Amino acid sequence: MNAKISPSILNSDIAHLADEIEAISAADRVHVDVMDGHFVPNLSWGVPIVQAVAGVTELPIDTHLMIEAPDRWAPDYVTAGSTVVTFHWEAATAPIRLARELRNMGAKAGVALRPGTPVEPILDHLEEFDLVLIMTVEPGFGGQKFLPNTLGKVRAVKNAIRERNLDVEVQVDGGVNRETIHEALAAGADNFVIGSALFSAEDPSVEVLAFREILS
């Protein structure tokens, strides 16, 4: 599987969001972080932003829901234009049923785990998902430090995917930069959410290419 770069626009200059997204057009996806102020202690944005992003880019939208009651809200993010909708395992009432609903709507279904959530319960259900997101920081804020003790879960998911020859992406999200990306890659990640390391660079368009080079 070719490694994918999914820039998180959380820490971009949202007053110039269309320009920021244009700058990362050589990436593979746009990662949109939805936070509800309950599942995480921060509030970001919702359906209208996904619709707005869909209106200014051809890149597939990868929506990361850090919200309570994803069973109720996640389908709206497919309708809004997301290609991938990832919800948190900890927040969902019926995660398998929700994943099936998202797929039936034509989207890819992703499941995310906080750093402290064990991976074992999802290993028996990997066929139900297109993407597993292993959080490498506590969800809620951009610009945090990468937690290397989460990489054991990346290895465990990747091993299970390989053993069963499944087509499931392993995404890491949080604190990924030019140094930490090597550890995540070695552990088996193939989809890299990169936020502040891209948007704090002098030229994010050049930085995307630098990450592409590292992953090649």
Ligand SMILES: O=C(CO)[C@H](O)[C@H](O)COP(=O)(O)O
């Ligand atoms: O889900 C997230 C935070 O909960 C963001 O996607 C993540 O933090 C990306 O930003 P950075 O690369 O700056 O850590």
Ligand SMILES: [Co+2]
């Ligand atoms: Co995210």
